[in-house]
Structures are given as structure tokens and as C-alpha cells.
Amino acid sequence: MKLAARISRISVSKTMAVMEAAIKLREQGIDVVDFGPGEPDFPTPQNVKQAGVRAIQADFTKYTAIGGIKELKKAIVDKHAREFGSKYDVSECVVNIGGKHAIFNIFASVVDEGEDVIIPTPYWVTFADIARFVNSNPIFVPTRESDGFRLTVDILERALTPKTRLVVVNSPNNPSGAVLDDAEFGKIAKLCHERGIYLLSDECYSHFLYDGRMPFSVASSTELKSHIIIAGSVSKTYSMTGWRIGYVLALPEIIAAIVKLQSHSTSNPTSISQKAALEALTGPQESVGIMLAEYAKRRKFVLDRLRAIPGVKCAEPGGAFYAYPNISAAFGRGGIKDSVDFSARLLEKAYVAVTPGEAFGTTDHVRMSYATSMEQLDKGLKRIHEFMGSL
Numbered sequence: 001m002k003l004a005a006r007i008s009r010i011s012v013s014k015t016m017a018v019m020e021a022a023i024k025l026r027e028q029g030i031d032v033v034d035f036g037p038g039e040p041d042f043p044t045p046q047n048v049k050q051a052g053v054r055a056i057q058a059d060f061t062k063y064t065a066i067g068g069i070k071e072l073k074k075a076i077v078d079k080h081a082r083e084f085g086s087k088y089d090v091s092e093c094v095v096n097i098g099g100k101h102a103i104f105n106i107f108a109s110v111v112d113e114g115e116d117v118i119i120p121t122p123y124w125v126t127f128a129d130i131a132r133f134v135n136s137n138p139i140f141v142p143t144r145e146s147d148g149f150r151l152t153v154d155i156l157e158r159a160l161t162p163k164t165r166l167v168v169v170n171s172p173n174n175p176s177g178a179v180l181d182d183a184e185f186g187k188i189a190k191l192c193h194e195r196g197i198y199l200l201s202d203e204c205y206s207h208f209l210y211d212g213r214m215p216f217s218v219a220s221s222t223e224l225k226s227h228i229i230i231a232g233s234v235s236k237t238y239s240m241t242g243w244r245i246g247y248v249l250a251l252p253e254i255i256a257a258i259v260k261l262q263s264h265s266t267s268n269p270t271s272i273s274q275k276a277a278l279e280a281l282t283g284p285q286e287s288v289g290i291m292l293a294e295y296a297k298r299r300k301f302v303l304d305r306l307r308a309i310p311g312v313k314c315a316e317p318g319g320a321f322y323a324y325p326n327i328s329a330a331f332g333r334g335g336i337k338d339s340v341d342f343s344a345r346l347l348e349k350a351y352v353a354v355t356p357g358e359a360f361g362t363t364d365h366v367r368m369s370y371a372t373s374m375e376q377l378d379k380g381l382k383r384i385h386e387f388m389g390s391l
């Protein structure tokens, strides 16, 4: 069957393939430990759920403004200004259907066919596929594992091309948990500004930082605002993945372009979810600290246990809820060639689901999400240890 070229340029997320294999085993009654999902295992906070219920009861169930209700946009820009020192007007904010939609609409609005988009590796798989969908060229730029996978301005500068339109930075990073040095991030923004290139900062994990580090946004460099585009989301911060609310902060022209696109595609984000997101951003914030404290405990547990496995190395994740261990010591043993093989064999023999690094642009790693209970982490890590020993 003939399909459009643009859809043939993208593939189903590799993270989905692992999920599907794990689901099949579960259906056979097998006790699978699943480190695949990039989703908080906490319920949405009670006050947020109640705001959603109140919205339904008040019949707030009709179309809203395409770019989101004014109160929510105001709550987004006010909170961003309070926490990060940014300066955005309500006209510089649009609400989208999750962070993924925000990123898709940014690419669609600012990147032309044939232009280059710089994507540091390891990267969240969606960046690469959206770049291909809009017929731009994703340019993958490796970061160093020995530097904890942190992008530096030098690495970026060497990678820029005359056709570069957009640089994508995701800090804290999915899949590595890497957090850029704040000053270095500022230099990256300055370089992009000087070269007339847009910097897309995906802040979806911005509130999950460890060791007392404070959340940071590159939008605090207000003098560089013309080239900074922020993509944010309430999905992870407030455990609201199913509500589907994200946002973009950028110059009014970019926001207007995104609103135009939404006016012919999705229309407004779900009305009741907007009310719930408004409560999440303006109501009590305790739940965020509670989740972060739990992730911090799990991070330490996972790192200690991974590093105790002979042959496994793991860079310290400074944020988000993923570990990205290097398992290349297993290559050449037990017929394992690469991380795809490793993940398939681990699932088949030890019933542990992880995501192969190939999905994120590196060959020697697997991604483990620790957004799951201590009990599951303990069980899964024991199995991984035994599996490595058995090769």
C-alpha cells in the first residue's frame, strides 16, 4: 500500500517494542519486572484530581481558546518567572496536549525542510523522529560518557553547520539523567543567539534534580530570549501523564504560529485537564517534594546495585528517573552482540524489561526507569546481577 513519504520516514518508538514483548510475557502469567516505562508510578495528587472533577461538575466541558485558557497561561508564565527568573508575557505562552505535542508543534513551526537539527546523544527518541517527519536532517552529536553525557559548548560549536536551524537540549536528560552545568547551558544559549539558531530546551524533568541542586531554566538569560524556546509539561512533575497538558514559552510570533497549527489540528487542550493543570501549578506543591525524595532513594539504591555488578558501569544521573548503565562487558558473551540483543535476552531469560540504548542513539547502554517500587527494583536488579553472572 502506498503511504505518504513523511510517515515512512518515522518508525514506531523502539521503547514500545520492549513494552509489547513484556506485555506478551505477562499475558502468559510470567512475573516480569518492567524497567521500561518513563512514567511516574505515583497517583495524580488529590487536589489536582479534585480540580478536574470540579471542572466537569461545573460544565467546563466545552471548547476553550485554542492556545489554552488565560488563567493557565498566566499560571505557567508566573511560576516560570518565580522559579527561574524568566520574563514571559501571556502572549508568549501556548498550552499544548502534553510536552510531546509542544515539541512537535515547535519543530513544525520553526524548522524548514532540508535544515539541520542538532540532537546531542543519547537523546529522547521522539526528537529524531519529529526531525525526520518535518523532513529536516537530525545531526546526532555524541556527548562523552566520562563527562556524564553532559553537552558542552565546545562539543556543540564543532557540530554546528551553516544549515543548522535548531539545537535541542533536554536537561535533565532522558535517557541518561544528565544535567547540564548551569553556566555551560548559558554559554550554549549565547552561542545559539550569536549564530541566529533556535535553542529548544525541553524542561519536562526540570523539577527532578538530586543532591539539593536547584531547578534551572536557560530562559533566566532573558537577554537571549529571542532564540530560546522552552517546552514544558505537567506530566512528570505532577504525575499527570494521562491528562495531557504541556506548554511552549517563546516569542509571540512562534506562539502565534503554533496556535495557527493547533487551530487546524487538535484545537484546544482538553478543558478539564487545563483546570487540573491550573491547580497543579498554583495549588500546594508538597507532592513534588515527596516524589523527588522517593526517586532520590531509588536512584541511590539502583546506582549502588548496578555498580556492584562486575563489568557494569553507570554514569551518575543528576536528574529525571532513569539510569543508563553501560553493559558492553556482556557483548561477545553468551552470543550477545549489542544492547538490543542484551535487552531481548534479559527479558527472555531473566524476565526483566529494559530499553536498549539503540533507541537513544548509543550502542553500549540500556535504559532503566526507576519510576517503580523498591520491591520491583530489588527483584529486577537481583535478576540482572544473576543474568550477567550466567553469561
Ligand SMILES: Cc1ncc(COP(=O)(O)O)c(C=O)c1O
Binding pocket: 038, 097, 098, 099, 100, 101, 124, 170, 173, 174, 202, 204, 232, 233, 234, 235, 236, 241, 245, 246
Ligand atoms: C524528554 C521528554 N520530553 C518530553 C516528554 C513528553 O511528555 P508528555 O508528552 O507526557 O508531556 C517526555 C516523555 O516521556 C520525555 O521523556
